Amino acid sequence: MSLKVLKFGGSSLADAEHFRAVANIIKAEPEVRRYVIASAPGKRNKSDIKVTDMLYDCYELAAHDNDISEIFGQIKDRYNSIIRDLGIELDLTEAFDKIEMSISHNAGRDYVASRGEYLNAMVLAKYLDFHFIDAKKCIFFKDDGTFDAERTNEVTREYLNKYEYAVIPGFYGSMPNGTIKTFSRGGSDITGSIVARAASATLYENWTDVSGFLMADPRCIENPKPISYITYKELRELSYMGATVLHEDAIFPVRYSKIPINIKNTNRPDDKGTFIVPQTDEVSEDVITGIAGKTGFSTITIEKDMMNAELGFGRRVLQVIEENGVSFEHFPSGIDTMSVICSTKELMPKRADILSGICKAVNPENIFVEENLALIAIVGRGMVKAKGTAARIFNSLANAGVNVRMIDQGSCELNIIVGVDANDYITALKAIYNEFVK
Numbered sequence: 001m002s003l004k005v006l007k008f009g010g011s012s013l014a015d016a017e018h019f020r021a022v023a024n025i026i027k028a029e030p031e032v033r034r035y036v037i038a039s040a041p042g043k044r045n046k047s048d049i050k051v052t053d054m055l056y057d058c059y060e061l062a063a064h065d066n067d068i069s070e071i072f073g074q075i076k077d078r079y080n081s082i083i084r085d086l087g088i089e090l091d092l093t094e095a096f097d098k099i100e101m102s103i104s105h106n107a108g109r110d111y112v113a114s115r116g117e118y119l120n121a122m123v124l125a126k127y128l129d130f131h132f133i134d135a136k137k138c139i140f141f142k143d144d145g146t147f148d149a150e151r152t153n154e155v156t157r158e159y160l161n162k163y164e165y166a167v168i169p170g171f172y173g174s175m176p177n178g179t180i181k182t183f184s185r186g187g188s189d190i191t192g193s194i195v196a197r198a199a200s201a202t203l204y205e206n207w208t209d210v211s212g213f214l215m216a217d218p219r220c221i222e223n224p225k226p227i228s229y230i231t232y233k234e235l236r237e238l239s240y241m242g243a244t245v246l247h248e249d250a251i252f253p254v255r256y257s258k259i260p261i262n263i264k265n266t267n268r269p270d271d272k273g274t275f276i277v278p279q280t281d282e283v284s285e286d287v288i289t290g291i292a293g294k295t296g297f298s299t300i301t302i303e304k305d306m307m308n309a310e311l312g313f314g315r316r317v318l319q320v321i322e323e324n325g326v327s328f329e330h331f332p333s334g335i336d337t338m339s340v341i342c343s344t345k346e347l348m349p350k351r352a353d354i355l356s357g358i359c360k361a362v363n364p365e366n367i368f369v370e371e372n373l374a375l376i377a378i379v380g381r382g383m384v385k386a387k388g389t390a391a392r393i394f395n396s397l398a399n400a401g402v403n404v405r406m407i408d409q410g411s412c413e414l415n416i417i418v419g420v421d422a423n424d425y426i427t428a429l430k431a432i433y434n435e436f437v438k
């Protein structure tokens with residue numbers, strides 16, 4: 001029997017009109033769409049402010065002993081106007097008073113932020129006539145602040161067994177001492193995934209304001225093609241390189257029980273959206289699944305004759321970088337040269353220490369740093385089988401006059417990463433996209 005867990009993002013629950021659209025979606029499959037995760041009200045238009053951001057502002061004001069009544073009043077208005085426009089019988093006065101009082105008495109930052117989803121889930125539960133389950137009772141963190149997956153799964157499962165239809169606020173849970181803790185921003189996606197696992201759902205539908213993932217960033221490529229199927233692994237590669245629609249950590253709970261995720265658009269519910277699946281035989285006609293990239297990288301190049309014969313050379317270089325608290329992204333090497341690629345922002349404050357540390361550790365003939373590197377990841381499960389993918393990438397870049405500064409093919413052949421000068425970034429993205437996408 002199918003069972004779907006649905007998560008609605010802030011833009012899908014920003015006003016009464018969107019609440020109605022959400023209810024229509026749920027009621028279209030009343031037997032199947034039974035568990036719903038709510039975000040806090042998001043932006044109604046470009047200049048609007050998300051309720052979560054207003055709550056963080058309240059927290060800051062209270063922390064500096066300033067009055068919060070004006071901004072808290074605006075938050076109350078947001079909920080009250082939704083309640084009024086929907087015509088439901090719900091009086092949140094008591095809940096508002098309690099929250100306002102807690103904020104004024106310096107309640108924790110996470111508690112304050114979490115109230116956005118708490119209140120919105122109450123409104124949605126009332127509107128749908130579903131049971132409200134407070135996430136603090138079933139989503140748990142450990143004393144060290146990490147997520148307690150097993151206890152959460154057990155308790156959430158018990159709750160879901162008790163209630164056939166429920167709304168659960170996203171984004172937060174509780175610490176062993178009962179205080180509220182949130183996931184990082186956008187964390188309602190994670191709650192949805194946790195609930196999908198606990199419910200043994202057949203599908204986790206993640207409803208947002210776009211019809212799934214696009215093959216490339218629409219700010220760089222005009223009208224990129226949507227992705228129909230993407231595997232968990234491919235998505236990890238793309239989101240690591242900057243493609244964002246779903247919170248990066250949202251994959252883990254469902255990955256565990258192999259539940260597919262469908263990214264859907266609340267404003268265009270008939271669009272198929274993107275399916276994120278454990279694996280699939282469906283291969284895109286384009287060979288590649290997507291392209292993502294980022295600027296802001298630097299390369300440290302170390303040259304020394306006979307480096308390849310020197311035992312422990314690489315380890316000593318990386319140890320210096322680690323001891324300076326900088327993480328490295330890639331590590332391409334040649335016979336007598338080795339490069340380490342790091343984020344420029346992380347590297348710069350430590351640059352002098354790292355260079356002198358490496359000199360001391362391995363005594364190189366030459367060492368230098370080049371900034372302004374952009375990395376582009378070309379990702380696709382189809383690349384394993386298709387011959388000539390690398391040749392096509394490099395030909396397209398050469399034809400566009402782009403010089404390739406670094407190449408790294410992932411060992412699973414799921415991705416090829418190329419480094420180019422940041423000034424060539426957009427040209428390179430376009431060249432690769434046009435080469436592959438029909």
Ligand code: ASP
Pocket residue numbers: 009010039040050052053116170171184185186187188189
């Ligand atoms: N409301 C939170 C945020 O804006 C969490 C979420 O929407 O997922 O980050």
